[in-house]
Amino acid sequence: MRAVLIGCGRMGTTIDEEVTDSKGSKDPRMAYSHAQGYSVVDGVDLVAVSDVLPEKVETTQEKYDVPRGYSDYREMILVERPDIVSITTRPSTHAEIAIFSAKNGVKGIYCEKPMACSMSEVDQIVSACHKNKVKFNYGTNRRYQPLFWRMRDLIESGRIGDLQCIICHCGPSSAQWGHTHMTDMMLYLALDSDVDYVQADIGATDEDWDNWQISIDPSILMAYVQFKNGVRGYHTIASGYEFEAIGSQGVLRTSGSNGLTHKQFGRLTPETEDITPDFGTANCIRNLIDSIEHDTQTTCGVELASKSQEMIFGFVDSGRQNGRRVSFPLVNRQLCISPSGW
DSSP, X not given: OEEEEEOOSIIIIIGGGGXXXXXXXXXXXXXXXXXXXXXXXXXXXXXXXXXSSHHHHHHHHHHHXXXXXXXXXXXXXXXXXXXXXXXXXXXXXHHHHHHHHHHTXXXXXXXXXXXXXXXXXXXXXXXXXXXXXXXXXXXOGGGGSHHHHHHHHHHHTTTTSSEEEEEEEOOXXXXXXXXXXXXXXXXXXXXXXXXXXXXXXXXXXXXXXXXXXXXXXXXXXXXXXXXXXXXXXXXXXXXXXXXXXXXXXXXXXXXXXTEEEEEETTOSSOEEEEOOOOXXXXXXXXXXXXXXXXXXXXXXXXXXXHHHHHHHHHHHHHHHTTTOOEESSOSOOOOEEXXXXX
16 A cells, blocks of 8 residues: 655654654554554555655654655645555644545545644534545544553453443543543543543633634643543543453453553452564554555444544633533534644
8 A cells, every 4th residue: 555644743754763662663562653653554555745845754754764745745645646645743733634634535644632722623624534434543542552452451351341421541641632532541441432521620711712722732631531431530630641441240350551450359469461562663553554455343443543632622711701511412512723834
């Protein structure tokens, strides 16, 4: 298959340089950036890249041996006719690029988070993908990692009894930049249930708002989700990125990037597992290829991506209303998170 990359920045090409285990590695499990992912996955070639900065295009072509570079992503898609488009640009362009790609013959989209800056934009992406039968995977990497596959397998098999709540120990972070990971994993561990309502407290003031537009990417200081399957989701500002699932008979909790602890109620000694670390990028790409070839659902399709993204906008809307309960589906599809420079 033929893939192209739009955006030659951090998630597109350079984040591997920041991670010791990833830098220079040819192990598919250690691939982090999109470009590195394509370089280690069989059955796909990165045939072109684009960026508005020519020097980034040239650097990426040289680093990953990419034959062609463009400054205009539209031209690249129309000329190259790729099977897969990777979107790793600034957030404000994600919707525009995804919709153009879907309407111009692309078979699969791998979109970095956040999916878009408003639910109105998200709705347009979902519509374009459905109408043009385009497969979609979202850049929330934990969903493609064996540690979390194992955790969900244990939940679904009943190892902790009836699932009662998911607790995300993810720190304050920012809504779109950081907590898109948190909401997707809360959703995944809650068995991808629909949402009934959310409540949240965010780090923003009245001065940050102009009607439905907020000029910062606010921190999420506390969040609560009531899922329609009865599971409750909690976000706390505890440090680290760890996740806990509590059931009627026990608790599962991740530790770091590869540890999983299982405590059965009534037993003194918990069980621990070490799962081989895997950043998930290569798994995401393989899954997208397989979905295109066999016309199957992707691991994080456009509907699931929309659902986790809607949780973010629900939190921000609740924070705007001083923590008031916000029911789903969101009525306010125009609320826009739009910091300067996005």
